[in-house]
Structures are given as structure tokens and as C-alpha cells.
Amino acid sequence: MAPTSLTLLLLCAPALSFALDPRASARSLNSLRRRDDRNVPPAGFYNPTTAGGSMLTIAPNTGGLGEPLNVIVSGHSDPIVLVDQEDAGGLRNYFLSVGFAAECLGQHAGDAQTANLGDGKGQVNETSELRWDYGDPQLGTCTETIKGGNHFRYWIQDGSNANSGAIFMATSYEKPIQDGHDIIFNGYNLGRDWLVGNATAQTSLIPTANITNGTTYSGQTSFGGYTYKTNVVYLSGILSNSSAGVNHDQTVGNKNTLAVDGYVAVMTISVVSKPAASNGALSPSPISSWSLLAAFLAMLALSLST
Ligand SMILES: *[C@@H]1O[C@H](CO)[C@@H](O)[C@H](O)[C@H]1NC(C)=O
Ligand SMILES: *[C@@H]1O[C@H](CO)[C@@H](O)[C@H](O)[C@H]1NC(C)=O
Numbered sequence: 001m002a003p004t005s006l007t008l009l010l011l012c013a014p015a016l017s018f019a020l021d022p023r024a025s026a027r028s029l030n031s032l033r034r035r036d037d038r039n040v041p042p043a044g045f046y047n048p049t050t051a052g053g054s055m056l057t058i059a060p061n062t063g064g065l066g067e068p069l070n071v072i073v074s075g076h077s078d079p080i081v082l083v084d085q086e087d088a089g090g091l092r093n094y095f096l097s098v099g100f101a102a103e104c105l106g107q108h109a110g111d112a113q114t115a116n117l118g119d120g121k122g123q124v125n126e127t128s129e130l131r132w133d134y135g136d137p138q139l140g141t142c143t144e145t146i147k148g149g150n151h152f153r154y155w156i157q158d159g160s161n162a163n164s165g166a167i168f169m170a171t172s173y174e175k176p177i178q179d180g181h182d183i184i185f186n187g188y189n190l191g192r193d194w195l196v197g198n199a200t201a202q203t204s205l206i207p208t209a210n211i212t213n214g215t216t217y218s219g220q221t222s223f224g225g226y227t228y229k230t231n232v233v234y235l236s237g238i239l240s241n242s243s244a245g246v247n248h249d250q251t252v253g254n255k256n257t258l259a260v261d262g263y264v265a266v267m268t269i270s271v272v273s274k275p276a277a278s279n280g281a282l283s284p285s286p287i288s289s290w291s292l293l294a295a296f297l298a299m300l301a302l303s304l305s306t
């Protein structure tokens, strides 16, 4: 082996051993946790309407109409669930356990909706949109895009004025693409309850018309080695019981069925079990790209030396 490539290898060795040291990953995980400077009120979220925000989104090209934020993931949920990622049991892994996945092949049809959660960030674009995956996390959301189905857009209440970390979701059940993706009749309330029904593993439909303030559901779901328990409580008095300002309100409701029944489903999610190897050693960190670079340099050194 040529002396230069040996030097390269020796240079790489500390990086390699650092990358393989589980304590290094544990340290970076701890520093992530320390950055959690949320201030969660007893309710698990701040009511956006008390600080200039709204419980309705604004949909583009509607003259200011919007959709109800009818599901809230409480800031009292396990902190790993409140991170918007699929890795390490995060929010997207949780929603895969419920049956919702990212949009078809990374596409996003249409302009973003915006919402103001009263956290000081003002009116901001949706963080993302997830769709019912028809049992197929890879391609099922393509079916949803064509056939319609349940879906939601979400926003995170993490601005400095109201940093609860809660996730606010505008949930609705949409028609097939040839119907212009309108919402089905009663589709805001039904979309909420079918999501809650799946998140709490109900064997029968939640009776939407029978919900009262304080109705609860509870159950478990699993994905990627994580098992979650979701406790849901329905609350009135946060979202208006009204069609005013609601997009599609003519077709979603009628005289007897309000487009928005005024109930918000507040979900508190805990982690019941996680994969044995998830205690930090496999968590992604900037170090892993260094170890890749180190391995690459080592290979380069070896090939140069022959
Ligand atoms: C919000 O989304 C629209 C597309 O719907 C995009 O044009 C705009 O740049 C986004 N704004 C921000 C701040 O990301
Ligand atoms: C689960 O979601 C699917 C798709 O939206 C729906 O057809 C089904 O009724 C839901 N299950 C429950 C128990 O709500």
C-alpha cells in the first residue's frame, strides 16, 4: 500500500470509529431533546382564535373560504410523535399506522392552503398533506388521488407566541378526481370520524350524529415496529358550529346537517412499544454522512494503492 493511501486510511479511522460509537448518536439525540422548548398549556394546544388566528383554513381562489381544523394532535402527546418525520417513530410513521401516507409519488395537486394558528407566524402554508393509502403505503395515495377518499392538510403550532407543538389538521373526505375533488356530503365531519375510527382501531363506525362534548375513544395502532395508543376526546366551543366561511358548504351540508358540526377531535398519542434497536444507535444524524465519506475515502485510498 502506498504511503499516501495509508495516511488517508489513518485519517479516516477516527471518523469511522466515532460513527460506530452508539454514545455519539445518543449524545446527538439528547441535544435534539434539549431543543424542545415548547410550553404546553393544560388543554394541549392554544386556541388560535384567542390570538388573531382562526379554526378555518384559507383555500386559494375561493375568496377567503376555508376548511375546518377539526382534528388536533395534542402537545401532550409523546414528543417523538410531534416530530414531522417518518424516522424514529415520528408523526408520519404514526399516520402510516393509521393508514395515511404522503401524496402520490411526491406530487402535490393544487396550491397550498394556509392557516393562522395564533402562534405569531401569521397565515402560513400547510406543512404537508397526507392521504388515505388504501392499505398500500407506497402507491395507495395514488388510488386516493384518482378515486377520492379521506385526506388532511396539517399545520404545526410552534411559533414563539404559542409554542405547544400541537398539530392542527383540516380533515375531509373528497370525491373522485373527475368530480373536481369536491368534498362528499357531510365530508368534513365524516372525514374526521373515519380518521378517529382508524386511529383508535374501532370495529364499527363512530356515530357522527351522536357525538357530544366529552365523547371519548381509545385504541392502538402499529407501523414500522412502533405501537401507539391514541386517546381521543371530542370538544365543542373551539370550532364554530356554523357554515359561515366554509368552502363547499352548499354541497357538504344542508338544512339538517351543518357542514361543520362544531366538534374538534383532540388526540393524545403515546408510544406503547418501539423497536429494540431504536435506542439511539440507528437514529440518523449528521455523523452518518461523515461515516459514508470516510468509507468512500477509504475505498479511494485502497483503489489508489493497487
Ligand atoms: C406557499 O405555497 C405556494 C404554492 O401553493 C408557493 O407558491 C409559495 O411560495 C409558498 N410560500 C412559502 C412561504 O413557502
Ligand atoms: C377507516 O377509514 C376508511 C377510509 O376512510 C373508512 O372507509 C373506514 O370506515 C374507517 N374505519 C372506521 C372504523 O372508521
Ligand SMILES: *[C@@H]1O[C@H](CO)[C@@H](O)[C@H](O)[C@H]1NC(C)=O
Pocket: 207, 209, 210
Ligand atoms: C345514536 O343515537 C340514537 C338516538 O339518539 C340511538 O338510537 C342510536 O342507537 C345511537 N347510535 C349509536 C351507535 O350509539
Ligand SMILES: *[C@@H]1O[C@H](CO)[C@@H](O)[C@H](O)[C@H]1NC(C)=O
Pocket: 213, 214, 235, 236, 237
Ligand atoms: C366542553 O367540555 C369541556 C370540558 O371537557 C369544557 O371546558 C367546555 O366548556 C365544554 N364546551 C362547551 C361549549 O360547553
Ligand SMILES: *[C@@H]1O[C@H](CO)[C@@H](O)[C@H](O)[C@H]1NC(C)=O
Pocket: 236, 241, 258, 261, 262, 263
Ligand atoms: C350546532 O347547532 C345545531 C343547530 O343549532 C344544534 O342542534 C347542535 O346541538 C349544535 N352543536 C354543537 C356542537 O354546538
